[in-house]
Amino acid sequence: MDTIATTQKLNNDEIFDLMKQFITEVIGEEFVEEMDITPKSSFTKDLEMDSIEIVSFSEKIKTHFGEQIDFTGWLSAMDLDQLINLNLEMIINYIQECQSSK
Amino acid sequence: MPVIKVNNKDVHIQELNKGAAETVLLIHGMFSNLSVYYFNIAPVLALHFHVVMYDLKSHGMSERTLEGYDLNSMTDDLYALMEVLNLDKVHLAGYSFGGLIALKMAVRFPEKLRKLVLIEAPDPNDDKTRGIIEEYSREFLEHYVANFTDTTKAKMGKRQMDRNHRMYEYLFYQTSIKKDMIQESDFFNAPEINTMKKDTLLLYGSASNCLEAGRQLHKKISRSDLIPLDGDHNIPIQEPVMIAELVSGFFKN
Numbered sequence: 001m002d003t004i005a006t007t008q009k010l011n012n013d014e015i016f017d018l019m020k021q022f023i024t025e026v027i028g029e030e031f032v033e034e035m036d037i038t039p040k041s042s043f044t045k046d047l048e049m050d051s052i053e054i055v056s057f058s059e060k061i062k063t064h065f066g067e068q069i070d071f072t073g074w075l076s077a078m079d080l081d082q083l084i085n086l087n088l089e090m091i092i093n094y095i096q097e098c099q100s101s102k
Numbered sequence: 103m104p105v106i107k108v109n110n111k112d113v114h115i116q117e118l119n120k121g122a123a124e125t126v127l128l129i130h131g132m133f134s135n136l137s138v139y140y141f142n143i144a145p146v147l148a149l150h151f152h153v154v155m156y157d158l159k160s161h162g163m164s165e166r167t168l169e170g171y172d173l174n175s176m177t178d179d180l181y182a183l184m185e186v187l188n189l190d191k192v193h194l195a196g197y198s199f200g201g202l203i204a205l206k207m208a209v210r211f212p213e214k215l216r217k218l219v220l221i222e223a224p225d226p227n228d229d230k231t232r233g234i235i236e237e238y239s240r241e242f243l244e245h246y247v248a249n250f251t252d253t254t255k256a257k258m259g260k261r262q263m264d265r266n267h268r269m270y271e272y273l274f275y276q277t278s279i280k281k282d283m284i285q286e287s288d289f290f291n292a293p294e295i296n297t298m299k300k301d302t303l304l305l306y307g308s309a310s311n312c313l314e315a316g317r318q319l320h321k322k323i324s325r326s327d328l329i330p331l332d333g334d335h336n337i338p339i340q341e342p343v344m345i346a347e348l349v350s351g352f353f354k355n
Contacts, residue, residue, distance in 0.1 A: 027261075031261060048260070048261045048262055049262075050137075050262045050265065050266075051135070051137035051138075051140075051141070052135045052136070052137045052157075052162045052163060054137070054141075055116070055135075055136065055137045055140050056163070058140075059116070072118065072140075072144075072145050072148075073145055075141050075145070076141060076142055076144075076145030076146065078141070078142075080339060080342075083141060
């Protein structure tokens with residue numbers, strides 16, 4: 001798959017906006033309009049995303065950040081409870097960690 | 103999101119570790135999608151193997167299709183997918199209905215397979231398997247979610263429930279899936295299963311209704327091992343790490 005990796009480091013707000021954009025692309029604008037997406041929003045409980053939607057979302061993250069992050073590897077270390085409780089902030093923090101270690 | 107054309111239909115696939123020498127192909131179950139492998143099982147397998155996952159027709163993000171849910175058609179689809187991806191020979195693992203597709207593949211196209219893993223493949227002749235196919239309703243889905251998915255801990259919200267309901271309704275009332283599955287009732291009695299020579303690992307939940315099907319297959323497939331794991335039919339979600347390690351070890355050995 002082609003990767004459009006960005007080399008530019010993003011701050012927390014920029015990563016958050018990017019996540020919101022990806023979520024909108026995955027579940028559709030009409031559902032996002034009814035939601036108050038915050039960094040504390042969890043994918044499963046608050047955003048009601050199902051697993052195949054989280055796959056789509058993950059692919060967007062991987063495509064955007066490319067080699068900078070090992071998103072699938074990071075997710076695979078989580079058990080089901082952690083995956084269910086996964087929220088935007090955890091991803092933002094993970095991406096920040098990867099960016100600062102480069 | 104990689105969507106490729108196979109026999110003129112859109113098929114959603116995911117691949118990991120493309121450069122590896124050997125490929126593991128993973129088939130999900132009915133009313134499910136490739137996400138059953140994507141988060142935990144596939145990344146472990148990808149430490150050693152090229153991993154390919156795909157969504158079956160009308161499932162996940164693959165194109166909706168009205169017909170062809172019998173095991174011949176499903177294995178024709180898989181064969182065509184392997185052709186498109188240039189996969190000559192793969193290790194194959196299937197869960198639930200996907201396990202039946204994997205077994206049919208081993209029977210029909212043994213030259214395309216290295217080793218075989220069947221996770222919780224049900225006996226299509228079992229009343230409970232057939233009951234699910236024959237009696238779908240919104241109440242069934244709500245009951246099913248309330249009573250069975252608690253073992254997977256994931257609760258469905260309204261939008262998820264609606265999405266699932268639409269998929270079930272489409273599959274049950276518009277496609278040929280019911281008729282096609284009823285035709286497969288005798289599949290476990292096919293003589294080719296007894297003569298199949300692939301190394302086969304059978305993984306079943308020790309508390310699963312399908313464990314008896316695993317025992318039947320163990321008797322029929324000469325080169326098979328049956329390993330019961332703690333859990334029920336949802337073992338890939340209950341014990342993903344253990345499944346991934348067992349499958350990886352079996353394919354590597």
